[in-house]
Amino acid sequence: MVYRRFLCIKDAVACINDKVDLIAVILNFSLPQTTRGTDYVCKLKIIDESHPEIPVHVFAQEIDHLPFVAAVGDIIHLSRVVMRIHEGDVYAIFNKKFSSFALYDGKDVENFQPYQVLLRYEARKHDAMIIAGLRKWLASSHVIDEPNFSLLEEINEVGLVNLVCRVLHICKTTDDKWMAFIWDGTDAPPISIYKKPEDEEHNPLPLHFKPLPSSGHVLHTFPTVGTILRLIFDVECMPYILQLLKVCQWFKLFCVECKVHEGLWYGVFTSYSKIRDIPNVDILILERQSNYDCRSLGNLDRMPSWSCPWPSKITEVNCSAPFATLMDVLTCQKVRKKFRCVIRFVAVIPWRVEYFRSPDGVYRVKFTLEDPTARIHAYSYAEDGEKFFNGLSTGGLKRKLNELLGVPKSDDDGQEEIEGGARNPPWVQCCLKSHSIKRRRWIFDTKLVG
Numbered sequence: 001m002v003y004r005r006f007l008c009i010k011d012a013v014a015c016i017n018d019k020v021d022l023i024a025v026i027l028n029f030s031l032p033q034t035t036r037g038t039d040y041v042c043k044l045k046i047i048d049e050s051h052p053e054i055p056v057h058v059f060a061q062e063i064d065h066l067p068f069v070a071a072v073g074d075i076i077h078l079s080r081v082v083m084r085i086h087e088g089d090v091y092a093i094f095n096k097k098f099s100s101f102a103l104y105d106g107k108d109v110e111n112f113q114p115y116q117v118l119l120r121y122e123a124r125k126h127d128a129m130i131i132a133g134l135r136k137w138l139a140s141s142h143v144i145d146e147p148n149f150s151l152l153e154e155i156n157e158v159g160l161v162n163l164v165c166r167v168l169h170i171c172k173t174t175d176d177k178w179m180a181f182i183w184d185g186t187d188a189p190p191i192s193i194y195k196k197p198e199d200e201e202h203n204p205l206p207l208h209f210k211p212l213p214s215s216g217h218v219l220h221t222f223p224t225v226g227t228i229l230r231l232i233f234d235v236e237c238m239p240y241i242l243q244l245l246k247v248c249q250w251f252k253l254f255c256v257e258c259k260v261h262e263g264l265w266y267g268v269f270t271s272y273s274k275i276r277d278i279p280n281v282d283i284l285i286l287e288r289q290s291n292y293d294c295r296s297l298g299n300l301d302r303m304p305s306w307s308c309p310w311p312s313k314i315t316e317v318n319c320s321a322p323f324a325t326l327m328d329v330l331t332c333q334k335v336r337k338k339f340r341c342v343i344r345f346v347a348v349i350p351w352r353v354e355y356f357r358s359p360d361g362v363y364r365v366k367f368t369l370e371d372p373t374a375r376i377h378a379y380s381y382a383e384d385g386e387k388f389f390n391g392l393s394t395g396g397l398k399r400k401l402n403e404l405l406g407v408p409k410s411d412d413d414g415q416e417e418i419e420g421g422a423r424n425p426p427w428v429q430c431c432l433k434s435h436s437i438k439r440r441r442w443i444f445d446t447k448l449v450g
Contacts (some may be wrong), residue, residue: 023076028044345425353398
């Protein structure tokens with residue numbers, strides 16, 4: 001087998017079964033996968049000025065010996081890779097026994113130190129000149145063509161999306177899967193509820209797709225404006241993913257599956273998904289951070305973006321407190337605090353209004369409330385319940401409760417329910433008081449408008 005020193009890709013594709021050295025730009029790369037044996041493999045696509053892209057299959061005994069590519073557009077020096085051909089397609093094979101590599105930043109014009117090397121790698125004097133030439137070519141060409149990225153507020157259906165998000169926390173779920181909490185500062189759209197209100201007592205809506213972090217310290221580090229999406233990792237190569245992911249850093253996520261569970265958005269990172277590091281000065285990050293800074297400082301901006309221009313007038317509140325989110329409520333460390341929120345009433349126990357009062361006539365009703373940041377339980381109790389239900393008759397209260405829970409109606413009078421129809425509760429104002437030690441919230445200074 002002939003060993004040919006540095007070649008451009010155009011010349012290398014003619015050297016079938018020879019060992020060659022290549023320096024090229026990374027167009028794409030896959031997550032590591034296990035082979036049929038005990039090895040790991042990842043696949044790259046590389047390009048230079050001389051030739052269209054070619055694949056590179058990288059094999060290693062240890063996952064740490066695979067290239068950890070920081071970003072598309074970075075440069076790789078491949079040493080002693082073997083050129084092969086299959087059904088007319090030429091590709092390069094990285095042999096775990098004698099091949100080596102080095103990875104370089106594709107944009108940093110002054111740094112010629114690799115950010116990852118395999119132990120066998122040996123740099124050469126003219127490598128820097130070749131890398132500088134590739135960087136210059138890359139900056140003036142359009143070979144790196146990234147797809148559009150969506151904001152969480154732009155998700156409108158179940159399917160694949162590309163996101164730019166900040167990782168807030170990483171943990172394992174109760175079913176032993178890894179999960180990340182990701183966020184971009186925007187409000188994911190509300191989802192219609194298909195569960196009947198009367199099913200709540202025996203089959204309640206969950207408060208979370210997966211539980212919040214058990215540590216209160218972690219929860220208090222979360223931003224209180226914008227949806228925090230749970231991202232489940234359904235892949236084999238978690239050691240590789242965990243080395244890439246860093247809490248409090250931003251990442252580009254490609255081909256993430258967005259799904260819905262009981263009216264809650266969540267994401268799934270599969271073997272087809274990809275993750276890329278992103279510099280803090282990237283315009284995509286600056287735009288998202290700037291929008292969040294404006295929202296976190298403003299009063300009206302803390303209202304759900306989906307409640308604009310103003311919440312429904314089904315309720316009235318007698319509270320001058322600034323607007324808050326349900327995540328503000330959850331993370332509040334004061335023993336007692338009052339909040340004014342814009343939320344949706346998505347469930348109630350008991351369902352029948354005849355049972356809203358205890359045998360001694362005291363209101364005791366549990367509601368499930370949601371906004372883009374969280375779901376919580378809140379109680380309408382005693383005198384606060386008297387005010388909330390506003391002396392409505394049994395029939396009037398039934399109609400108002402259906403309206404509050406978004407139960408669909410089939411006629412203009414709102415008398416006939418649509419069997420099995422999707423519920424879309426309106427956004428309404430609601431005042432809450434919390435007790436952080438008891439971990440309970442109560443509705444107060446709020447009434448239903450008959």
